[in-house]
């Protein structure tokens with residue numbers, strides 16, 4: 001009797017100490033692991049997915065995979081929509097996919113990444129452009145973020161919206177359609193963070209473009225990085241701003257930034273394989289982005 005009581009008391013103390021001494025363990029953001037990112041990159045960039053070209057059945061399959069994972073995580077379609085699929089004007093295209101954690105106000109923080117890649121080569125031993133870094137990595141980040149968003153108990157003022165774009169490789173087809181068709185009014189978007197290739201190069205370095213035009217996003221990323229500890233290289237490749245899906249939004253005056261790694265030897269090659277990615281870098285970039293987005297979305301006190 002005595003020993004049981006003591007043990008119970010001891011366990012209570014340990015439990016108390018655990019819950020108080022390591023608050024970061026409690027933050028669901030830390031459930032994002034390199035292994036989780038790698039598993040989704042491996043699936044999306046597998047030969048079975050055939051490169052996820054935006055006019056292929058595998059492109060549509062990738063869209064379905066993303067929407068299913070987001071729905072499982074508890075995200076919902078955009079206001080006024082009954083589906084996470086947002087088709088472009090051309091029914092041959094795989095759709096954009098968009099979902100959100102709804103906020104209490106009519107403002108939006110967007111986190112985006114394209115999920116499409118390239119059609120197979122006509123000949124050769126390896127014909128499939130797997131696109132593991134470009135951009136299964138950014139897509140896996142969006143899936144990991146959804147799982148965290150579904151676990152949050154805090155309410156936020158802004159809705160946090162995840163968008164997986166189609167047809168980026170074909171010339172920003174999906175992002176241009178989204179920006180022009182405005183399923184969310186452009187003026188209500190307070191910030192957009194686009195991820196495209198986040199898993200190669202130096203294991204602790206990510207490149208940030210657009211920060212001078214979006215100081216609030218830059219500040220939120222700096223604050224988040226106090227917890228994540230990446231080396232963030234700013235403004236080294238300003239031309240990148242026009243090379244990925246942030247471009248149509250920047251043109252319409254939406255504050256937007258771009259996170260990416262530098263081009264590498266497997267960029268747009270059939271050798272952009274999952275076994276070459278750095279899942280640790282992708283996981284850190286995912287956490288960085290989500291922490292910044294949550295700050296920008298403002299928790300409701």
Ligand SMILES: [Zn+2]
Pocket residue numbers: 114134135168196197
């Ligand atoms: Zn890309």
